[in-house]
Amino acid sequence: MTIDQFSGAGQSSAVGQSVPNRNLRRFVEGHGRYAADLKLPDALVLLVARSPVAHARLIKVDGARARALDGVELVLTGADMARLGAQPSLWDLPGQQQSNLKALAEDRLRYVGQPYAAVVARDLDTARQALRLIVPEYEMLPVLADMDAGLAADAVKLYDHWPDNVMGRQVWKTGDFDACAATAAVVVKDRFTTQRVHALSLEPRGVVAVPDAVGNGLTVWVSTQSVHQVRGALAGCLNIPEHHLRVIAPDVGGSFGMKACAFGEETLVALAALKTGRAVRWHEQRAEAFVASTHGRDERVDLEAAFAADGQLLGLRATVVLDKGADPYATSMGTAWITGALLTGPYAVDLIDIETLAVVTNKTPTGAYRGFGQPEANFALERALDLAAHRLGLDRAAIRRRNLVPESDLPKATPTGIVLDSGNYVGLMDQTLAQFGYEPGRVVATGTKRRGQGFACYSEVTNFGPSALCKMVGVNSGGFDISSIRMEPSGHVRLFSSQTPMGQGIETVLTQICADELGVPLEDVEISCGDSLLGPYTAYGSGGSRGAGVGGASVMLATRKLALRLRTWGAHLLGADLDDVVISQRGVQVKGEPTRRVSFADIGREAYFGATVPEGLELGLEDRASYDPPGLAVSYGTVAVEIELDTETGVVTVERMTYGHDCGIQINPEIVDGQVIGAAVQAIGATLYEELHFDAEARPLILSMQDYFIPFAADVPNISLLHRSTPTPFSPTGVKGVGESGIIAVPAAIASAVQDAMGYDVALTTLPLSPPRLFAAMKG
Known part of the structure; x- marks a missing residue:
């Protein structure tokens, strides 16, 4: 394949025409540059010393021996942070607590991997040697290993200036759920859990900072999604004007939301460059990334859903709890807020009683990850619809057809204030199921293998903006x-x-x-x-x-x-x-x-x-x-899957998938296809394989790719795509976003298919659907 075939040279561009990705062209030509690969032979190397324990009072960090080592230019500890500002938060919901933590721990270690010191040396070997000479003295404290420990009445407080370990809450309530439930034919009540996962971008994070040759400015190359947010964070932390900083994001090798916030390592590299007057680089190692970069998901939804005999969804009550980890920086409790706000999905339900809260624990902080609270909401609601259909004797498609917002009612505001803008939810579901060949109740058994079919519908808020909404929910920028x-x-x-x-x-x-x-x-x-x-x-x-x-x-x-x-x-x-x-x-x-x-x-x-x-x-x-968009755009769709379950081992194989979606006008259909399929593959991993495990002392048990299971090419089924294009009225392009669509409904669809294969004796409500969990469910 030639470069011209990658670049689309000689073609006339038009909306709706598939033109290959220009970033791919730069990669093929060898012109792509990443922050960690900038050719600066004289750059100093920065390494970070990280906490080996989950919770301890930090008594002393002795960097004297490291400072005396030949080739070491600088050693930074918490004492050097006194004049620096705290690491900023991207979201500050009204009433939310703040940690006020800085780039290096000053008084307490709160999670394994938290930076407490940094060394800057002329070469990597010297930096590693110096790092081993920095010995922290600390006194162990009780550990909050999970969200229940953080919520316990007698729990140790992770931050002394907080009243408890809850960093924030949000409530939406439009009626009396108990009165609603009293008249319902069926009330589905269960706990739906999505596990903690790692974004696992192809390129770990990297930062290079270079002082200007003339003047007092600084240029920072960083692997980020948000150059202006990083610039603002550095200016605030270093107490220097923003116009003295230039932030550049070269080609970024994947992000999936994880690189949306400003990290402490960026502050440390910039500070080191200013102090030494030299270029300084830091490149995250893969094992380091498992504890240093924010994690995703780790939410549970305690949901009650009331249904009439004909399947009508009468009301919802839910408590959403997010394990925020040890520090509420990054996207704060935005993930939990989105889960609550999107819990009604594309369905017509007016009565809700939803509370979301985020609790701090002694784990790596969680942040944005592809889908950002929406897969968590979708998994709970779609599983509840399946369970209700079974108890009411209805087909899974019939109960959704009864509740999906009809095209004639759009645009329609949900009780949480989200406006469903445009589309045909029922039509796309029926079209997807027809193309897939959905056969209600069809379960094929051969020996120990059982095949099941399942599907799930979804809506996705996209075109994140408007500035008025950002201000209302505490996002510290416009939209x-x-x-x-x-x-x-x-x-x-x-x-x-x-x-x-x-x-x-x-x-x-x-x-x-x-x-x-x-x-x-x-x-x-x-x-x-x-x-x-x-x-x-x-x-x-x-x-x-x-x-x-x-x-x-x-x-x-x-x-x-x-x-x-x-x-x-x-x-x-x-x-x-x-x-x-x-x-x-x-x-x-x-x-x-x-x-x-x-x-x-x-x-x-x-x-x-x-x-x-x-x-x-x-x-x-x-x-x-x-x-500045006047409103959010809402993409939507239906995903149907067929799986094979080995009842002897609990192993699930996804055999085929049909993905129907509507993301408005498609500027580049080839890129749209890639976004949907790529996200669907990530969702397969999060549904069946991926999970970040911790022990009872909140110590991470996953620190390498050897132990973190992701899909291989052989695990990816044939994915058939079905497109509709209903323009959004909230963008002159008519475009609705598609970056997260593919990941939202796949977990619920696979769970629906597995439930179909194994029966309803035990409800599947916890991810991942790993072989041990499924084997236990079938035996229990």
Whole structure:
């Protein structure tokens, strides 16, 4: 395969056309650069000393022997953090508690892996030797090994200035659930648990900081989703102005939400660079990542769902508890908030009584992970629907058809305030099940092998914004995005965005939007992403499935401004009225007169080097636009699976999957397919294999890929995709996000199929569906 085949060279870009990912092209050509791979031969190496215990009072950290080692330039301990600001939180829900922790532990160690010291040396071997010479003195304290321990009335407080170990709560209540349940035919009551998982990005985190040769500025390369958020965090922690900092996200090798927040290691590397006046680098090792980077999920939902005899969902009551780990930084209790807010899914139910809370424990902090609270909500609700259907003697499709919001009722606000914007939920479910070949009650048994079918419906909030919503729920940024665009004198285009390529293809999508609006080939547009100096400010960064819907909208609006500017120049040069000219074939022409035209290059030369300027314009060809969505967009779909269960071993094999989804207008169908399939594979891993285990003292038992099980290629079934495209009214692109769609409903769908195969004697309510757990369920 040639480079041109990767780049789409010679093709005319258009919305809906599959154009290969430009990030892939850079990788193939060898131009992709990652933060850990920047060629800085004289850079100093930073290593972090991490707590070996889950909870202890820190008495002393002696770095004297390490400082005396030849080749060591700097040793940092908690004492050096006195003048630094605390690590910021991305979300601060009203009433939420704050830890005020800094990049290095000062008085207490709160989880295995928490940094308490850092060494900066001329080479890696010296840094490792120095690290072994830093000996902490500590006194062990009682351990909060899980959320129940943290919630216990007699639990030790992880933070002395908090009243207890609950960092925050949110309640939604619209009626009396007990009265509702008293009239119900069936009330499903159970605990639904999603386990703690690791994002496991292909590239662990990396940071490089270089002091400016002139002045007092600092350039930081970092593997992140949010360059402006990292810049703001560094400025706050280091007490320096933001304009002295330039943050660049090179090609990021995967993230899945984990790199959405500012981490302490970034502060340490930047501080070390300022103190030494030298370039400093830190590169997370894979074993280190298992305790140093935020984890995902680790929620439980105690759910009660009341149903009428015909299957109508009458009301919900739930308590959602998130194990936040030891520090509420990162996305704070945002995951739990989203679980509560999305617990009603795509269904019509008005009576709710939902409480969400996050509790701190002595584990690695949890943060954002693909789906961000939505798979947790979906697993609980969809499993409850299956269990209710069984008890009422209804088909699983019938009970959903009874409760899905009909197309005629959209847009519709849920009782938690989420607006379901557009779509046909019932139609897509029926179409997906028909393509899949769903046969209710069909269970095939051959020896110890039993086959079952299952499915689940979902809705996904995307295009994360609006700024008013962000302010209401405590997100410490707006929800808008800004793009700028410049046409060069040659007629070629340079697009500037602070959306970050993480392998999801956002740079390709934004380039397509720009090229489509100007009617130029894709190769005429170059894009610069992820640079806080060059790129316009983006409020929330890349996350929340907002790249194409919000970032793409700002690109579209900026490009339309430039298109109007080009038409104005063209009319001026052609001596025509503005209304009589159109953009065509890399230039501007008079309607109906193809020979009466000027090229973009002609306009560029006149705009930059000419002597006359159209009235109302200035020299140059640059424009910018911002977009703040008026509401969230809601993608939705249905996923159906067939599994084979070995009743002798408890092993589940996913045999096939049909995934029906609607993410609005598809700018690049090939990327959409990749996003759905990739997320579905991650979901298979989280459903059947992945789990981060801890012992009774909150010590992690998983520190390598040898012990953390993920799907292999042989575990991935044939995934058949089914597309619908209902535009959202909340973006000029009509795009709904798709980055998290594929991961939301797969756990519930697989659980539905496994339950179908093994029967309903024991309800499957806990992930992962590992062989020991299923074997115990079948025997119990």
